[in-house]
Amino acid sequence: MIEVEGLSKLYPTGRGRGVLALYDASFTARPGRIFGLLGPNGAGKTTTLRILSTVLRPTAGRARVLGHDVAEEPELVRRKIGFLSGSTGVYERMTAREMVEYFGRLYDMPEDRLQERVEELLDLLEARSFADRLCGRLSTGQRQKVSIARAIVHDPPVLIFDEPTSGLDILVARGVVDFVASLKGGDRTVLVSTHIMSEAERLCDDVAIIHGGIVLQTGPVEELKERAGKTTIEDLFFDVVRGAVDRASRAELPVAPEPAPEPGPEPDPGAGGAS
Amino acid sequence: MIDRRHVLHICRKELLDFVRDRRTLFVMIVLPVLLYPMLVIGLSWISRLQLQQLRERQLTIVVVGREHADRLVERLLEPERNLKLVGVADLPEHVRAAMNPGAPPAPAGSGDEDAPSELETLRDRYGAAISEDAAAAILLVPDRFEARVEEGENLEVEILFNEGVDASVEAKDRIDEAMVGFRDALVVERLARHDIEPSVLRPVALREVDLGGGLIVKIGRALSMLLVILSITGAFxxxxxxxxxxxxxxxxxTLLVSPAKRWEVALAKYLAVCVVALFTVVLNLASMGLTVAHLASMLPGEGEVRVDATVVFTMAIAMIPLVLLFVALALALSTQARSTKEANNYLTPLLLAASLPAMAPAIPGLELNEAICLVPVAGTALLIKELLAGTAHLSHVILIFAANTIYAAAALKWVASLYGREEVLLRLPSGGEPPPRTKRKKGGEAPVAGGGGGGWEMLDPEALATEPDAFARARANPAEIRKFLETALDRPGSTAPDLTHGLLLAAVVLVVTFYAGPALAGRLPASLGLLPIAAILTLVVVLGPVLVAMRVGRYKRPLEVLGLRRSPALSYLGAVLVAPGAIVTSLFLQQSTAGLFGAPAEADPGMNALVEQIGSALPLAWLCLALVPAVCEELLYRGFVQGAARRSVGPAAAILLSSVLFALNHGDVSKLPAYTFVGLVLGVIAFRAGGIGPTIVLHMLFNGLAVTLETYPDLIGKVGLPTAPGESISLLTIVVAEVLVVLGLGVALAAAGPAEEGPGPDGTPPAVPAEAG
Known part of the structure; x- marks a missing residue:
């Protein structure tokens, strides 16, 4: 279970300014289902997932993973999640097996259980043939398998995938999508971000459509499609995004009907209590 | 709480990573093991080879007036000299042509011409021969040289050579040897004529016995500098x-999403680098020790070898905290870089900064004392030199160890804090967040429609606070946010100087003061009087660059940039209270540090002349030495520099920076702590007051009171300040002064001023101003 309420993230850029990467986002990812965070590049997907994986701290709002607040109990949250992004690297001077073991030990897994689990994962991912090769010598697909094994070595109840297929060739990407699909079920919560609608179609039970740092719509896929009268997620997505863009540009054109900020708190040029 | 297992686990993995990297292994093991022997062997081999070649070479010299110097020529022709004597006529045709054939070479010694023209004549006549390599040197023998010498005359033989040509210098040395032999023989003859024993001329002689390691110590000293630098780079x-x-x-x-805490990751990485760096030090030391020992066995005549195991061990102990410090510094810089390339760029200045103090042993007369012990690299480098010479004190070893340990701990704290900062950790090489700063085009595409754009663009968080209603309405509708951002972005005054501008301006002032100051002072008519000249100088070298910067920068709110804002009355009161206390404190600091640096504060003759003039015109002195500098320097340091720095870094860093820059412009190193203190006081007050009014008052009082004290020496004694060099300030005065400083600062800090505009770069939410609009 992942609960996100009013989450905002402002990246300070110096000189008293900042970039508002995420604004007032709210959604819930439920166990036993796959939740998709859909949006174009730069929409705020990675920011959201990084906050959920406690790498970033939220500027405002809150997020809970299995009831643990990401800002207050980051260590507890990290124990419960497995995180994988498309741009994740591997340690080139370690073997695949060493790398998975390294992370298993960081999760404080008992040694015998770890060895058992490593063997299990090597079989599951068909990675036995290159298990003892240095990661620097592995192909992209093999590296991604190592990354997956690393992310799920502690069998986490919550899995977060940030564009897991970006940068992969089509065959490897297909394998990764299949694998993510196979994780569905039980009490496991899976959260996937992507801008590839075919992947979303295949994987997601629930989605949030995010654009420009704002969650435009969220809910079960079927419900949203029905409400919008669309048959595919792709159509739904463009419908929602276009609608938002239109509203924004309409508001932009005529300034007259809507008086700019109320006369009360008139922006003072010398603001900041200067004079 | 730190989980020891995590730290050790990560540390072990990092070490494994290093060991599997051939480049690390090379820097760690191969370089130190090979470098020292190669260096010593290579250098000595090259220099010996060159020397030998030169020795064995036959050198041609021209002797002008050879017929007058039979006995000298005989000595020059001795086989061990290996000289070939020729006359001008024997030189190749083209050389003679270049030798200005118009003027026949006349033997020198006429001595009528003045020196420079004589040198020019000689160069004109014979220079070509030496530069053309036809002759290594030219000897000018006077007319009837030996005959006149026989008669008892004292004469000079001139030797023309070129210091820049090795063969020429060698020829000069050989001729010199022959000449000395010739002269000694002449002396013996002359003495014999008067029946005097030659030994009469040598009633005493000095016999040199070097009890140190001789050459070994010299080589060891050079190697010790290398050792310090290599040990530091071992961490890089x-x-x-x-x-x-x-x-x-x-x-x-991936590491950040594991259960390991940030601080554990930082510590583990630090420990891993420490292990590698210390291993490098041990190897360096061992290699250096063996090389020096080997060298000693090859040069049996060089006396006792001082490099024994205890010395090497002590050196290792002394190096440890220095290495720990540089590991932390290198890690901190490297952590802030986006790529290894960028990290190397950051580390190069660090290496340069470390190399300078590492050269301390090469400074003649510089000996290790308590003050130098506190200087990070210099202390250790000097200690190693003293250890090799056998003159080190245990107290210095302990002090250096303690000081560097404290620095290392502080630097480690820095590393840990960096690992706690997301913006540092997520500076990814490319495509990472935060999105690149994009220049917004007015009236351009809406960011929402921008498709692949980087989300929302620049948002002025200040606006969030000043326009809460607009923000609240914007929450309801994304389109509103767009409009809201528009207004936020169009706020005036967004162009203001930042840290770079501040540093640049301070640097310019420093350079202008250094070069243009003295040049200008020499040009102003002395009739103006010293005081007005001092004021003019200040106006030109301090205010001038500030005005130029304001003109070039075209900042939207110039008054604010210069810190010209209203300040609460309490700040002024605080400033007045602090002034006398600050004078005493800075004097006290100057005295203490001057003692530490081994140079007692000496009276500046220029200052004395100034003081004499003050006596006759105290009001003018207040104007020229107090008011003008106060206004100019406050505009620069507290106004522009501190304000600019504040836009990029936190308040503490901004104040510290402006204080150090201020102090740097006030004379020598021994006064640095005193003026930094004054700068800090001024900086804190200006920061809290929100403007430079109070600090101008404080600065003026500070300078003015100091000037007044100089004029009334009897007053100095009355307030318990030293009247003669070497005297110390009375305890009562110091106590009163500190009370005043604390009281004044308290009053100034209590003054509620508009201390801050907007949030700091650390992203702290802006305080909503009390009276907006």
């Missing part, structure tokens, strides 16, 4: 690899 490669390298390879994020 692994630090870059584990810091920036981990980011570059995209593995840092």
């Amino acid at each position: 490669y692994p630090a870059v690899d584990t810091g920036a390298g981990e980011k570059e390879r995209g593995t840092l994020e």
